[in-house]
Amino acid sequence: MSYITTVTGKHFDPIEVESExxxxxxxxxxxxxxxxxxxxVKYFFSVAQHSIxxxxxxxxxxxxGQVQLACLLHDAAEAYLSDVTRPLKASMKEYQKTEEYLxxxxxxxxxxxxxxxxxYEQIFEIxxxxxxxxxxxxxxxxxxxxxxxxxxxPDVSCRKPEEVxxxxxxxxxxxxxxx
Numbered sequence: 001m002s003y004i005t006t007v008t009g010k011h012f013d014p015i016e017v018e019s020e021x022x023x024x025x026x027x028x029x030x031x032x033x034x035x036x037x038x039x040x041v042k043y044f045f046s047v048a049q050h051s052i053x054x055x056x057x058x059x060x061x062x063x064x065g066q067v068q069l070a071c072l073l074h075d076a077a078e079a080y081l082s083d084v085t086r087p088l089k090a091s092m093k094e095y096q097k098t099e100e101y102l103x104x105x106x107x108x109x110x111x112x113x114x115x116x117x118x119x120y121e122q123i124f125e126i127x128x129x130x131x132x133x134x135x136x137x138x139x140x141x142x143x144x145x146x147x148x149x150x151x152x153x154p155d156v157s158c159r160k161p162e163e164v165x166x167x168x169x170x171x172x173x174x175x176x177x178x179x
Contacts, residue, residue: 004080006030014080015098017105027106028168030079032161038085041138043158047075047083048168050134053154054126055171060152063122065179066111070123072171073110077102112179130154 003011006026012018031048035041055072075083077099089095107115115123132146137156 006080012080014077014102017102019105019109022106022109024110024169024172027073027076027079028165028172031075032165032168034078034083036083036134037139038083041134043138045134045138045156045158046161046164047078048161048164049155049159050130051075052164052167052171053133053152053156054123054130055175057126057130057150057152057154058122061122061126064119065175066113066115067119067122069111069172069175069179070107070115070119071126072168072175073106074103074123074127076106125149 002015003013006012006021006023007029008023008026010021010023010026012021012026028048031051032046034047036045036047036050051072051074054074055068058068058071080102081095081099084092084095089099129146129149132142132144133150133154134156135141135143136147137154
């Protein structure tokens with residue numbers, strides 16, 4: 001079998017991506033159930049919560065709707081590939097290529113055009129800043145002082161996955177309405 005079966009019943013091949021099978025319901029549902037830091041946090045905190053916080057941070061920094069949406073979807077490939085910790089992912093070149101390709105397919109479907117280099121930098125700067133914030137709040141250590149760059153008030157509470165999934169849809173729709 002060279003596919004996964006998604007919550008909506010699609011047979012999705014993350015290697016040979018069919019754009020029409022990329023589905024926000026599958027993405028938001030899966031991300032709401034995947035725990036950050038491979039589960040090594042004080043309590044359940046999902047990739048979806050992280051993604052929402054990154055999108056809210058992009059808004060707080062005055063970044064474009066395109067960047068806010070890209071932040072919301074920056075870990076969307078993990079809905080189809082699962083999350084791999086940074087130390088391991090660094091040694092998995094094929095995984096990285098697959099993840100980058102799949103993310104580009106997702107962004108191509110849901111964003112309004114290509115991202116600029118500056119927008120990429122904004123997205124992944126927020127991602128790293130939020131990682132430092134999450135370590136400070138949810139882990140037994142601080143990895144850097146990048147958390148000090150956060151200008152929003154991230155919600156790092158333990159939340160029900162279905163609430164987070166619903167918030168992802170609401171945020172997606174809100175960003176689309178204001179663009």
